[in-house]
Amino acid sequence: xxxxxHLALNAGVFMILALGxxxxxxxxxxxxxxxxxxxxVGAYAGAAYSLFAPLPIPDWANLLISCGVGFTAAAIAxxxxxxxxxxxxxxxxxIATLGFGEIIRIxxxxxxxxxxxxxxxxxxxxxxxFWIYLFVVLTVLFMxxxxxxxxxxxxxxxxxxxxAADSMGINTxxxxxxxxxIGAGLAGLAGPLFAHAQQFLHPNNFTFIWSVxxxxxxxxxxxxxxxxxxxxxxxxxALPEVLRFMGETVAQWRMVIYSVMLIxxxxxxxxxxxxxxxxxxxxxxxxxxxxxxx
Amino acid sequence: xxxxxxxxxxxxxxxxxxxxxxxxxYALIALGYTMVYGIIKLINFAHGEFYMIGAxxxxxxxxxxxxxxxxxxxxxxxxxVVAVIIERLVYRPIRHAGRIAALxxxxxxxxxxxxxxxxxxxxxxxxxxxxxxxxxxxxxxxxISNIQIIIIITTIVLMLVLRWLVSSTRIGMAMRxxxxxxxxxxxxxxxxxxxxxFTFFVGAALAGAAGVLVGLxxxxxxxxMGLMPGLKAFVAAVLGGIGIIPGAALGGLVLGIVENLVTxxxxxxxxxxxxxxxxxxxxxxxxxxxxxxxxxxxx
Amino acid sequence: MxxxxxxxxxxxxxxxxxxxxxxxxxxxxxxxxxxxxxxxxGPNGAGKxxxxxxxxxxxxxxxxxxxxxxSSIVGMRPAHITQAGIARTFxxxxxxxxxxxxxxxxxxxxxxxxxxxxxSIFRTKGFHQEEAVIKDRAVEILKLFKLEKKSHLLAxxxxxxxxxxxxxxxxxxxxxxxxxxxxxxxxxNPNETMDLAELIKWIHDExxxxxxxxxxxxxxxxxxxxxxxxxxxxxxxxxxxxxxxxNNPKVVEAYLGTSESSEKERS
Numbered sequence: 094x095x096x097x098x099h100l101a102l103n104a105g106v107f108m109i110l111a112l113g114x115x116x117x118x119x120x121x122x123x124x125x126x127x128x129x130x131x132x133x134v135g136a137y138a139g140a141a142y143s144l145f146a147p148l149p150i151p152d153w154a155n156l157l158i159s160c161g162v163g164f165t166a167a168a169i170a171x172x173x174x175x176x177x178x179x180x181x182x183x184x185x186x187x188i189a190t191l192g193f194g195e196i197i198r199i200x201x202x203x204x205x206x207x208x209x210x211x212x213x214x215x216x217x218x219x220x221x222x223f224w225i226y227l228f229v230v231l232t233v234l235f236m237x238x239x240x241x242x243x244x245x246x247x248x249x250x251x252x253x254x255x256x257a258a259d260s261m262g263i264n265t266x267x268x269x270x271x272x273x274x275i276g277a278g279l280a281g282l283a284g285p286l287f288a289h290a291q292q293f294l295h296p297n298n299f300t301f302i303w304s305v306x307x308x309x310x311x312x313x314x315x316x317x318x319x320x321x322x323x324x325x326x327x328x329x330x331a332l333p334e335v336l337r338f339m340g341e342t343v344a345q346w347r348m349v350i351y352s353v354m355l356i357x358x359x360x361x362x363x364x365x366x367x368x369x370x371x372x373x374x375x376x377x378x379x380x381x382x383x384x385x386x387x
Numbered sequence: 388x389x390x391x392x393x394x395x396x397x398x399x400x401x402x403x404x405x406x407x408x409x410x411x412x413y414a415l416i417a418l419g420y421t422m423v424y425g426i427i428k429l430i431n432f433a434h435g436e437f438y439m440i441g442a443x444x445x446x447x448x449x450x451x452x453x454x455x456x457x458x459x460x461x462x463x464x465x466x467x468v469v470a471v472i473i474e475r476l477v478y479r480p481i482r483h484a485g486r487i488a489a490l491x492x493x494x495x496x497x498x499x500x501x502x503x504x505x506x507x508x509x510x511x512x513x514x515x516x517x518x519x520x521x522x523x524x525x526x527x528x529x530x531i532s533n534i535q536i537i538i539i540i541t542t543i544v545l546m547l548v549l550r551w552l553v554s555s556t557r558i559g560m561a562m563r564x565x566x567x568x569x570x571x572x573x574x575x576x577x578x579x580x581x582x583x584x585f586t587f588f589v590g591a592a593l594a595g596a597a598g599v600l601v602g603l604x605x606x607x608x609x610x611x612m613g614l615m616p617g618l619k620a621f622v623a624a625v626l627g628g629i630g631i632i633p634g635a636a637l638g639g640l641v642l643g644i645v646e647n648l649v650t651x652x653x654x655x656x657x658x659x660x661x662x663x664x665x666x667x668x669x670x671x672x673x674x675x676x677x678x679x680x681x682x683x684x685x686x
Numbered sequence: 687m688x689x690x691x692x693x694x695x696x697x698x699x700x701x702x703x704x705x706x707x708x709x710x711x712x713x714x715x716x717x718x719x720x721x722x723x724x725x726x727x728g729p730n731g732a733g734k735x736x737x738x739x740x741x742x743x744x745x746x747x748x749x750x751x752x753x754x755x756x757s758s759i760v761g762m763r764p765a766h767i768t769q770a771g772i773a774r775t776f777x778x779x780x781x782x783x784x785x786x787x788x789x790x791x792x793x794x795x796x797x798x799x800x801x802x803x804x805x806s807i808f809r810t811k812g813f814h815q816e817e818a819v820i821k822d823r824a825v826e827i828l829k830l831f832k833l834e835k836k837s838h839l840l841a842x843x844x845x846x847x848x849x850x851x852x853x854x855x856x857x858x859x860x861x862x863x864x865x866x867x868x869x870x871x872x873x874x875n876p877n878e879t880m881d882l883a884e885l886i887k888w889i890h891d892e893x894x895x896x897x898x899x900x901x902x903x904x905x906x907x908x909x910x911x912x913x914x915x916x917x918x919x920x921x922x923x924x925x926x927x928x929x930x931x932x933n934n935p936k937v938v939e940a941y942l943g944t945s946e947s948s949e950k951e952r953s
Contacts (some may be wrong), residue, residue: 102908124487126494184490185670186428188621192663195618199660235807241791242806242813243799243820249791253782260742260776262768262797262860271803301614305494309553312491348502356497361479361486369784 098222100330105225106287107326110234111310111321114280118308119317119369120240121272122252123179123189127305128280133299134170136208136279140216147217156219159285167281168274175273179266187364190228194304198234203298218242220289228286229323236319238309239275248272252317302348309355315365322373325365327340355375397528398591402651403644408535408604411542415597415618415625418549419590425566425584425630427482432493434594436500441466441507441595442608446515455518459599460639466595467588474587475485479580497617500531504610512609515602536610538600545596546636550576552589562586566630619662626669628676637677694753695720696741696772696864701750703740710736713750713919718864718898723890725899725911727931730939733920734900738866742774743767753834754864769797773862775853777900778870783842787833787852791824791842794859804919824859830892831855836905847878851885858893865897871906883909908932914939 108312110132117125139159147155170193178189202210239245250258259265288294310329314321331352337344356363370376416438423431444465450456473496481492486596491609555558564572565582573579601616602608620635623642625632650658669676689721694717701714711733718724741752743764752760759767773794808906827835831851836844850870850939857865866885867930871879878952883906890897901907907914908928911912914932916924917941924931931937 118487122487124490134609174667177667181670182673184576185484185625185674187490188618188625189663189667189670190664191618192622194665196660199657203656207716233511237809238809239803242803242817243796243801243802244806246789246793247796249785250782253784254780256744256764257776257780257782258793259744259764260768260774260780261794261856262765263793264763268765302498305498308491308494335509346502348498349506352498352502354494356477356492356499359484359492359495363488 100292100334101222102225104327104330105222105229106283106290107307107330108130108229108323109232109283109286110224110280110307111314111322111326112236112278113283114307115276115314115317116236116248116272116279116317116320117276117310118319119311119315119322120245120252121248121269121276123269123273124184125190125273125329126187126301126304126308127174127190127194127197127278128193128198128277129299129303130190131167131170131195131277131280132284132287132303133169133201133286133296134287135278136202137213137284138281139163139285140213140294143163143217143285143289144213144215146170148208150215152219153224155217155318156224156285156289159289160282163280163281163283163285165281165322167247169229169279170244171274171277172270174276175270175277178275179269182377191301191304194299194301197239198296198299202298208294210296212293214293216288216294218289218290219285225243225286225290228282231235232282233319233323240319244268246269249317305355309351312355312358314363315367315369316370318365318371321365360364371381388448394528398651399648400527400529402647404529404531404535405651406644406647407640408538409525409647410640411539412597412601412604412639413623414618414639415545415593415600416616417639418546418632419594420621420631421624421627421632421635422562422586422590424624425564425632426540426583427478428486429477429478429482429493430621431491431590432490432617433496433500435613435615435620436497436599437466437470437591437613438601438616439500439608439613440505440598440599441591441601442468442515442612443504443610444595445599446513446608447601449516449518462599463592463595466598470587470591471584478587479583485556490637497613501611501614508610510610512607515606515608517603517606519603523597524554532539534603538604541596541600545593549589549593549632557580558585566678567630581606596603601683606681615659622666624665625676627678631676631678634676634678641677693720694718695755696898697751697752697753697756698737698741699751701740701752702735702748703745704735704748705749707861710920711740711747711917714917714920714922716898716915716922718896720792720863720896721887721894723897723912725897725901725907725914726917727901727904727914728909728917730902731854732917733810734917735868737917738868738898738900741767741866742772745892764875765797768860768862771861771863772866773857773860775850775857775868775870776867777872779849779853780855781841781849783840785841786838787841787844788821788824788837789829790852790856791827791859791870792820794856795820795823798861827855827859827927846873847881850874850882854885858895863895865895867897868904869900871901871903879906881905882906886910886921 110128114125114128117123128207139162142156142162143159174193178186201207205215240249247263250263251269255265299337306329310325313320313328314325333347336347416434420431420434423429441462445458445462450462477492477496478489481489519534523530553562561577561582564577565579569579618638619642623638624635626642627638643666645665646658646661649661696718697712698716701711703711714737728734734855736745740747743762747760751758754772755768759770770793797872801813801816825834828837833848833852841852858946871882874882886899887910899907911928913927913933915922916937923940924934924937
């Protein structure tokens with residue numbers, strides 16, 4: 094049971110991370126490879142609050158403040174990295190965010206206050222499945238309401254055609270920055286939820302490879318699809334466990350399998366499982382009906 | 388002269404020597420990055436892995452008794468051939484699917500080789516045999532080894548060959564034509580696919596050469612060794628002006644020197660962060676790079 | 687020239703742009719009255735689209751002025767220029783392909799929308815009210831362009847001619863004072879082109895806005911525009927009403943001359 098709870102916990106954290114990255118990469122069409130870096134910023138900032146400056150209030154209230162600190166810190170980091178890079182073409186953003194993620198990790202490694210390379214211990218156990226999935230639900234609602242309003246449409250239009258968006262009177266730079274900061278902020282939000290469940294943070298939790306795995310979750314589900322990000326996070330959290338059942342050798346080759354998946358997806362089904370569609374009741378019905386007729 | 392000042396200059400000199408050596412390696416890798424970018428506008432994430440493959444080809448040949456005169460060109464050839472295969476299997480089919488799709492495939496290719504390497508040869512570092520006996524030349528407190536000299540000279544020679552190849556041969560001319568205008572080159576009867584393959588081959592061969600040189604220099608190689616130098620070489624290419632061949636050489640050298648000066652004089656724990664700091668600064672100040680010209684997107 | 691308007695809404699003075707050594711547009715003067723329907727013609731590569739790109743802020747002119755209602759718009763971001771009242775279409779249709787027809791038009795209302803991001807997240811009353819207004823306005827415009835029945839299709843699913851219409855509808859939905867149409871007849875057959883001419887005239891009457899039309903197709907411009915500017919190699923070589931232009935020897939040489947030679951090449 095503990096094992097399953099642990100998996101469910103990780104899945105929830107990755108859902109929030111994937112939803113954040115989906116906003117940047119899928120909805121807005123920018124390309125961030127530093128999501129683990131923003132996650133780290135949020136996790137360490139939130140944990141630092143809880144360890145060094147918690148208010149004399151109930152634990153759950155402190156957890157909420159910690160989450161707020163994590164979100165804000167990562168969103169600010171997102172602004173710092175996004176403002177110079179979002180003026181440039183997408184591939185530069187990819188490398189700059191990747192570099193940023195590495196810089197963050199190296200900095201934390203050298204910060205003794207935050208445990209440095211020994212890791213940060215003693216983080217209070219305030220987070221649990223309830224809080225994590227509450228935030229998953231809130232994040233999903235947030236995303237749905239965002240993309241179904243004029244600001245969300247503006248963000249989508251950038252993905253579709255930036256020049257056309259500009260000439261529709263949409264301040265593309267502003268909306269790219271907003272999408273980027275919110276996406277980074279959501280990664281930051283996942284940080285304290287993760288930290289207060291694990292009670293331990295280490296810089297190696299946030300290596301580049303995790304940015305890639307989160308990206309793979311988003312791509313697998315379908316860039317731009319909210320339900321896709323959820324399903325992608327679920328699949329890729331469960332997959333290593335499934336591979337473990339298939340034997341030690343298969344589990345060892347997990348990353349090779351992931352990388353082949355990434356390439357194969359791009360070659361064969363670049364739109365992912367859902368494409369840009371959403372997994373809605375309506376769509377499921379239609380799918381079943383179509384199958385029935387065909 | 389004041390003794391403290393003297394030691395400062397010794398330090399400076401030593402950091403410059405190490406920086407130029409390190410920069411030569413970055414430059415060799417950056418050349419391939421920039422050539423591939425110049426011709427198909429792809430940031431080939433997997434480029435660092437060609438460098439790793441070169442190092443391993445060299446390693447296995449040397450430990451099975453081959454001389455460096457055979458191992459070195461064979462490493463270049465091996466890295467080049469792998470690059471050509473990858474281009475054919477992955478990048479060519481995806482070339483028209485958009486930049487992001489291509490970039491993600493490149494990322495996947497990079498991970499594939501890293502973890503395939505870990506799975507086959509193991510994650511532990513391997514000791515590259517010291518085939519060249521190291522001799523150090525001292526001058527005051529400064530030292531330069533024969534291996535450093537070999538690295539610098541080999542880099543210069545390879546760059547001169549590349550320069551000749553690009554500027555004075557038919558295939559070099561075709562490469563320039565394709566990178567200038569794909570469609571026009573095609574209409575002129577140039578087989579662009581062949582030229583792109585060739586570009587991958589040459590770029591990866593240079594990276595493979597860098598792999599062997601690093602094996603000689605640091606004596607250890609491992610499957611993940613391509614990740615950081617690959618990323619840094621990309622930074623070097625951007626620093627010099629991506630797509631510009633002399634720019635990559637300059638960028639690599641500048642990056643190597645700056646990295647050694649900063650870690651030497653100031654913050655030794657931040658070695659790997661410096662390159663990315665430089666990247667962000669250059670993107671802020673002059674995104675076209677040191678030798679870049681302004682270009683505009685056609686509307 | 688008797689047709690010059692009293693107070694121009696859009697005025698380009700000595701507009702110049704150089705790309706490296708090449709002067710793509712050289713001291714061009716164009717003025718557009720508030721109810722004008724004016725054409726710019728010229729051979730391919732004459733610099734027509736470059737003029738549009740400068741007016742809409744995609745390119746920065748090297749020299750010269752662009753004034754909208756007597757205030758300069760040089761240096762403004764494209765989005766702000768659209769908000770100030772200039773809308774355009776593109777030579778090679780730039781719709782939001784993966785969005786619905788309705789959303790394409792709704793997006794054009796973005797800069798005329800005032801509710802905040804938070805209002806959108808929390809679905810406030812203000813959000814619902816304004817979204818309803820946006821939708822009504824978008825549907826209204828789609829009706830005018832006979833696209834309302836297709837409002838839930840994706841833009842890329844429309845046939846070519848309807849994509850052109852949608853792009854014009856989308857531009858008009860930004861409430862422009864000046865409409866710039868960049869070769870709207872490109873890729874159309876003669877019948878479609880004739881319909882388009884009627885549509886352009888109808889838009890001009892219906893919306894009462896100044897329209898500047900770039901066109902390669904001489905006949906379309908002659909049929910629709912009140913005045914015509916002729917550009918060749920970045921330079922304005924003639925200006926006048928359709929009759930004057932048709933009989934201007936310089937135009938015949940620059941414009942018809944090139945088309946004759948290109949026909950020779952083809953045969």
